[in-house]
Amino acid sequence: xxEVARCLIRYRGLVWTLVLRxxxxxxxxxxxxxxxxxxxxxLLLAVYSFVFSQIxxxxxxxxxxxxxxxxxxxxxxxxxxxxxxxxxxxxxxxxALIRKAVFPVEVLPAVAVVANLVHFLLALPIVAVALILSxxxxxxxxxxxxxxxxxxxxxxxxxxxxxxFALSAVNVHFKDVRDLLGNxxxxxxxxxxxIYTLSDxxxxxxxxxxxNPFTSFTVAIQDLLFFGRLPVTGxxxxxxxxxxxxxxxxxxxxxxxxxxxxxxx
Amino acid sequence: xPAPAVVLRxxxxxYRREAGGYRLRTLKSALLEGSLTSGLGAADAVEALEDVxxxxxxxEAVGVIGGNGSGxxxxxxxxxxxxxxTAGELAVNGRVAALxxxxxxxxxxxxxxxxxxxxxxxxxxxxxxxxxRYDDIVEFAGLSDFIEEPIKNYSSGMYVRLGFSVAxxxxxxxxxxxxxxxxxxxxxxxxxxxxxEEHLAGGGTLLFVSHSMGLxxxxxxxxxxxxxxRSRAIGSPRRVIDAxxxxxxxxxxxxxxxxxxxxxQQEQSPPEEEAAATAPAAEEEVLRWGSGQAxxxxxxxxxxxxxxxxxxxxCGEAVAFELQVEPxxxxxxxxxxxxxxxxxxxxxxxxxxxxxxxxPRRLRGPVRVRLxxxxxxxxxxxYTVDLAVHAxxxxxxxxxxxxxxFTVAExxxxxxxxxxxxxxxxxxxxxxxxxxxxxxxxxxxSPVHANSGGGPRNAGRKxxxxxxxxxxx
Numbered sequence: 007x008x009e010v011a012r013c014l015i016r017y018r019g020l021v022w023t024l025v026l027r028x029x030x031x032x033x034x035x036x037x038x039x040x041x042x043x044x045x046x047x048x049l050l051l052a053v054y055s056f057v058f059s060q061i062x063x064x065x066x067x068x069x070x071x072x073x074x075x076x077x078x079x080x081x082x083x084x085x086x087x088x089x090x091x092x093x094x095x096x097x098x099x100x101x102a103l104i105r106k107a108v109f110p111v112e113v114l115p116a117v118a119v120v121a122n123l124v125h126f127l128l129a130l131p132i133v134a135v136a137l138i139l140s141x142x143x144x145x146x147x148x149x150x151x152x153x154x155x156x157x158x159x160x161x162x163x164x165x166x167x168x169x170x171f172a173l174s175a176v177n178v179h180f181k182d183v184r185d186l187l188g189n190x191x192x193x194x195x196x197x198x199x200x201i202y203t204l205s206d207x208x209x210x211x212x213x214x215x216x217x218n219p220f221t222s223f224t225v226a227i228q229d230l231l232f233f234g235r236l237p238v239t240g241x242x243x244x245x246x247x248x249x250x251x252x253x254x255x256x257x258x259x260x261x262x263x264x265x266x267x268x269x270x271x
Numbered sequence: 272x273p274a275p276a277v278v279l280r281x282x283x284x285x286y287r288r289e290a291g292g293y294r295l296r297t298l299k300s301a302l303l304e305g306s307l308t309s310g311l312g313a314a315d316a317v318e319a320l321e322d323v324x325x326x327x328x329x330x331e332a333v334g335v336i337g338g339n340g341s342g343x344x345x346x347x348x349x350x351x352x353x354x355x356x357t358a359g360e361l362a363v364n365g366r367v368a369a370l371x372x373x374x375x376x377x378x379x380x381x382x383x384x385x386x387x388x389x390x391x392x393x394x395x396x397x398x399x400x401x402x403x404r405y406d407d408i409v410e411f412a413g414l415s416d417f418i419e420e421p422i423k424n425y426s427s428g429m430y431v432r433l434g435f436s437v438a439x440x441x442x443x444x445x446x447x448x449x450x451x452x453x454x455x456x457x458x459x460x461x462x463x464x465x466x467x468e469e470h471l472a473g474g475g476t477l478l479f480v481s482h483s484m485g486l487x488x489x490x491x492x493x494x495x496x497x498x499x500x501r502s503r504a505i506g507s508p509r510r511v512i513d514a515x516x517x518x519x520x521x522x523x524x525x526x527x528x529x530x531x532x533x534x535x536q537q538e539q540s541p542p543e544e545e546a547a548a549t550a551p552a553a554e555e556e557v558l559r560w561g562s563g564q565a566x567x568x569x570x571x572x573x574x575x576x577x578x579x580x581x582x583x584x585x586c587g588e589a590v591a592f593e594l595q596v597e598p599x600x601x602x603x604x605x606x607x608x609x610x611x612x613x614x615x616x617x618x619x620x621x622x623x624x625x626x627x628x629x630x631p632r633r634l635r636g637p638v639r640v641r642l643x644x645x646x647x648x649x650x651x652x653x654y655t656v657d658l659a660v661h662a663x664x665x666x667x668x669x670x671x672x673x674x675x676x677f678t679v680a681e682x683x684x685x686x687x688x689x690x691x692x693x694x695x696x697x698x699x700x701x702x703x704x705x706x707x708x709x710x711x712x713x714x715x716x717s718p719v720h721a722n723s724g725g726g727p728r729n730a731g732r733k734x735x736x737x738x739x740x741x742x743x744x
Contacts, residue, residue: 018498019392019397019398020393023388023389023392023398024392027378027381027385027389030381030385031378031380031382033380033382034380034421102372103376103393105353105372106353106371106372106392107353107371107393107394108351108353108367108392109376109395110368132651134718160318165305171695247487265355268348268354269286270354
């Protein structure tokens with residue numbers, strides 16, 4: 007697992023080149039091009055805030071303004087879930103490359119995570135605008151705590167990367183993983199306090215939701231951006247432990263399976 | 272002496288078969304032991320390579336030949352580091368570029384220019400180095416007009432050209448080439464070969480898989496013949512290629528024999544005497560017919576000064592067509608004939624004892640007849656031989672179409688077109704006039720004779736020599 011990390015650091019230039027390739031290729035040929043990386047999350051946000059503020063009963067969720075709250079949980083989640091989905095098939099989808107070219111395979115899952123992280127970062131100005139507007143409208147939210155966002159993201163990258171390493175390597179042998187993953191992610195989305203807060207649901211249920219490893223990251227980002235408060239030390243600790251375990255398992259599994267990739271993929 | 276560039280010691284590679292329900296077990300073995308094939312029995316695994324040992328010295332060019340499925344590509348992939356051997360030891364000393372499938376990392380949606388940078392990065396080049404070599408890469412690929420186009424609009428030839436160009440510009444010490452030259456057009460192939468020769472002239476190492484025996488002979492110092500995963504012969508290209516082609520000819524001959532036996536059995540079902548008169552010569556299927564009053568019981572090709580049985584010969588070599596004939600009864604009218612054809616049925620040469628003026632008197636017992644040619648001047652290619660014993664009016668006693676096949680070796684020193692290859696040489700003399708001094712009227716590099724002992728790096732062959740200079744004797 008240390009080797010995987012060392013390899014990624016050594017080939018960071020290659021990772022970055024491939025990330026740029028992803029970003030360039032994604033919107034080639036579309037009229038709005040790069041703007042889609044902003045429009046997509048906005049449209050999704052519009053759908054969610056319509057459903058959860060107009061169709062479902064308003065009094066379920068206690069936070070105001072709800073749309074802004076949703077942004078701070080939804081955008082990071084989009085990054086995580088697309089990273090997992092794309093990362094999961096990053097090896098099987100590049101089988102031609104893996105069979106034919108000599109290069110460190112580790113970069114492919116990493117590229118999926120980093121490329122989607124870049125998308126998330128590019129969408130952050132929307133979050134910033136939403137927060138600033140809310141402040142100007144007099145809502146008592148947000149604050150200087152946003153400066154700690156990079157710290158949470160750094161820990162979360164490690165966790166997501168570990169998961170992606172594990173998923174991508176196992177997916178080479180069991181293509182079923184990808185299909186299963188889609189459904190698991192839907193469950194994880196609703197079992198994380200993204201469209202609601204932990205205090206909006208019965209305490210018993212809240213304990214279950216807190217078992218979801220994504221919950222602590224979601225809450226930490228909402229704290230820093232929306233509520234303008236710092237996560238307590240325990241939260242940081244939980245996140246760090248989740249990240250380290252995820253990386254250890256994922257990178258270890260990947261290293262174990264990497265020798266057999268070229269012929270199995 | 273520098274360390275060898277590539278060392279293989281007893282290298283083996285087994286693949287697992289995917290048919291059957293062994294996935295779970297192999298995943299377990301992959302997790303526990305890091306190998307997909309351990310714990311698999313012989314029925315679940317395929318040996319792609321077995322016990323292959325040889326060394327490639329630094330600066331040496333080694334060709335790998337063999338039929339489809341013989342393990343050539345597996346060997347290249349092992350050396351490239353794409354696969355790991357399941358047995359033996361493999362050491363590679365030096366920076367490797369593997370021209371296996373070109374342009375594997377290309378992304379169809381983005382331009383040729385961006386793809387050069389990405390592919391270069393995948394092959395281990397830094398951005399600065401790629402920038403330095405960018406113009407050379409584009410020029411070599413011949414794509415300057417299309418370099419801003421998305422790759423998806425490229426033709427397959429353009430795709431391969433760009434891939435080759437990027438790979439060759441990674442400045443490798445060891446170049447691995449797996450049959451990629453088969454894709455480009457003539458002009459590009461010439462450019463590639465010139466580039467490979469340049470690589471060799473600069474002291475680079477080459478491991479070259481090809482079905483083009485001429486290229487292997489031309490480029491390589493040694494050759495390895497792989498047959499069903501095992502190395503059958505290692506040595507001078509000429510010798511190894513001969514052994515390989517000999518093996519192919521023999522195998523084809525055996526297949527031919529089997530078909531012939533089937534044909535003969537069909538033919539024997541009607542009463543023999545009647546079938547003879549109405550020999551259905553028009554039907555291609557029947558490869559043997561005749562009354563059976565005399566039968567050809569043996570047929571061989573003998574070649575070389577020692578007259579060994581061989582079906583792979585060189586142009587100009589001595590050969591003898593031999594047939595063994597057994598008369599069923601004493602005959603006073605008999606002719607022996609030999610005809611050489613191309614596989615498509617074009618007559619190249621044929622003769623018989625009647626044409627040669629022999630008058631038959633009596634044939635009472637088995638005889639061995641040989642048609643001896645001190646110098647077979649057939650052009651390189653494949654030939655089939657018809658043998659016959661018949662009456663002077665043409666009635667067949669035994670006619671065997673395609674009794675055996677043989678090949679005449681391709682050799683870079685003997686390139687020509689057609690079937691016939693007489694001794695020849697090119698001569699030129701300057702004529703007065705034209706303003707130039709007589710000795711300046713023409714300039715060219717004379718070819719190097721393949722058998723004059725020179726290797727591929729003789730003066731006349733070095734980089735910059737016009738790649739279309741024909742070598743002839």
